[in-house]
Amino acid sequence: MTAPMTRKQLLRRAAAGAGALTLPGLLSGFDPAEVLAAGKPFAGKTLRFSNWPLYIDVNEKSKQHPSLQQFTKQTGIKVAYTEDINDNAQFFGKIEGPLSRHQGVGRDLVVMTDSSGLPARMIQLGWLEKLDKKLIPNIKNLQPTQRHPSWDPQRNYSLPWQSGMTGIGFDPKKTGGPVNTVSELLDNKKLKGKVTFLTEMSDTIGLVMLDNGDDPSKVTNKTFNRAVQRIQKAVNSGQIRQFTGNDYAPLLAKGDVWACLAWSGDMVQLQADHPGLKWVQPTRGAMVWTDNMLIPKGGNVQLASTYMNFCYQPKIAAEIEDYVNYICPVVGADKVLRKTDPDVAKNTLIFPTQKMFKNAHQFDAKASQNAGYKAAFQKLIGA
């Protein structure tokens, strides 16, 4: 590894080279990470980063975010970090006004879930900036299974932050045995009134489609309606108690709900206090969703891309993962954690096996935003 350049050397070389002081020019022939680390080209600027609450590492004594502090030290970029995203649709409702009027939203980086279909929609509406991949060489650390999502095949607009899987959470003491299929949730009369499904269309419809033997990544009217009809029956009979966001968690913990569609990250937390609770991938397949870092139009592409590169270092990803405990998209983070926090590294809800990844499916992004499907699903859940 060559010695990092000083600022003076950088400027001298740039002056010596032909053309203006453009980053691409500087980077030719040099390791970009080194250049950036040495040069700190964006020092003094501020990255405006909006995220979901409690979704980044935190030092509970100092109340700072260590990884963000390291970012500032390494690049000189300050971070204005706000935790003001709490629901994809709500957040979309908040930013669609300015974005649809071609105004910026005062943010360089936001995090939204792919299964909501909203990142896909925002790409189509032209509301996202393209990432500056040249500033993100660490993109090579992205999990292979995450590299080509159907809605952003070249990862031009997004990069995963954390993932989660949707499967079946249950209390074996109440259900009297394992609940391994969605069919059991829908048809087992013993579970009547003790089952909840999710208000996320991609999770609920996706899992039922898988149970029907259909492919959720290619939704057709027939397969969609088949799933809806099965769920409608369960709603009418009272088999399904409620459709919930993550408020199934207290119900499951208290025993009001015995089995439900559940998110892997929630189960990690619930199991800490209730080791008896179990989470499984349904035998016919689970759904996987990803919260993605996106750059809204008007955001600073350079700053955002620099940050993305930073948090895709395995060491940094491991720090964040150790706190957040959802599914890490960065290869190598688990190796780091095996030394520092082996319990987290071994937890398959945080670092799923390859087999689990194979059994996990993504929902058809186009279908996520199909107005007809959405309206039908909303009617199903009562609205």
Add this chain to the structure above:
Amino acid sequence: MGPGLAVLLLFFVVPMYYLAHQSLETGSLEVGYTFKWAWHNYSDAISSNHQQLLRSLSYAAISTGIAVVVSYPLAYWIAFRGGRWKNLFLLLVIAPFFVTYLIRTLAWETILADGGPVVGVLRWLHVLGGDGRLLATSAAVIAGITYNFMPFMVLPLYASLEQIDVRLLDAAHDLYASRRLSFLRVTLPLSLPGLFAGTLLTFIPAAGDFINAQLLGTPKQYMIGNVIQSKFLELTDYPQAAALSFVLMAAILLVVLVYARILGTERLTG
């Protein structure tokens, strides 16, 4: 009176104009919205959602009724027997609000849990309905709404009751009125403005509530507020959401006007 009116005009009426404009548009974010005098937004809104609309009005009415029954004696007691401690009790009535809605509702979910003591007792008394539970039923939704809006009933009632001159009641007693009669003929009529205000402050926002149905109800309990939320956030069908909002507002105003006519407003609002 001016500044208050100015605030309302600027920050409420103007946005309402935008909303009305939007309710008559058609289109989507992808193709853009065009103003087309799209009255079908209104007719579609009513025809597909009249069930939730009626349900909302009835839940709100029931909750308001229960709130009156529970709150009136409380307000009466604070006003007449509170003495020096009146303001303290008023604060006690409001204080539960300082604990955010989500945490209060989680607490109710704990209290009313299927395996909990409350449900156990009710099951033993055989008063529970077919579901055999309290949570995720209409009862839970109505109870949640009532609980949420109790301060809105107690405080105006108190304001009105506190004003009643005790000497009027003494006079009634001197004239040989029984306690029941002096209440019915003196106290109650004088407290009607407070009752009117309290029922309005409870019924009106309750009709548009959505969060109680979402957390404590099943799809069969969903209210018009849930539909509007869904149309706005999930379906991003802003014209329909706007139209439906106006339909709800009109429905509530209609109920309020009829109610006011029955009670006779001039006397009530001075």
Add this chain to the structure above:
Amino acid sequence: MTASVEPMPLPAQRGTALSRALERVRHWVLPAYAGLALAYLFLPIAIVIAFSFNDPKGRFNYTWSGFTFKNWAHPFAVPGIGSALRISLEIALISSVVATALGALMALGMMRHRFRGRGLINTLVFIPMTTPEIVMGSSLLTLFFQKWPLIGYWHLGFGTILVAHITFNISYVVVTVRARLAGFDNHVEEAAHDLGADGWTTFWKVTLPLIAPGVLAAGLLAFALSVDDFVITYFNSGETTTFPLFVWGAARVATPPQINVIGTMIFVVAVGIALTNVIAQGRRARRIAAA
């Protein structure tokens, strides 16, 4: 309003042991009922307070895991919760004071004068309460990100949340104060005028004290509405976080017991202030009586 006359019960019926016992029971019915109502109000709060001492191993505070004081030792350990709380309290205080002032004046104005358009304004006051929060919040946001003459673009944050809260609070204040005004006797004001008081003095020394309980009630309502508002605040908050916004946002991944602690703290502080007020008044009254 005159009460009609009913024949008095026969003298022999008064004074029996039974009637005296019934009298005692009846005397306690009202306080018992009121006590039950208050208990109903506080039942969930008791659970909230109890769970503030909970020691969950995970991030959710849903079931009892063990007793601990550490949440109380570090109530603001969750980053962001302290500032969210401070902002919520500031906004609630300012918006309730302003809305109460504006609303009370409006209610007074509406009561006194029979002007044309009074019916219209009457209805106008009701309509914000009927408006679903989500459309009120988003249409207000639409107003805020237009370019305004003189002001230019609004900065979404504390200021816009404040404006939103004041706007929706006014209606509630007006309705509550008018309930009090309904029994207001104009003659008292006229008497003050006859005795030489000008408008301002009349307002401060006569009108305001008489309607004070109504104004106080309205102020408390406005404060409660503001401190617990979520939907309208969310749309108009920009990047500012208030306490409800924080709680709802965090709830996806965690419900830290500190939320319970903070809720309890506000509750206790508010009650404490009211309590000291009462005691101070009592002492003052006793001192005046003794003097």
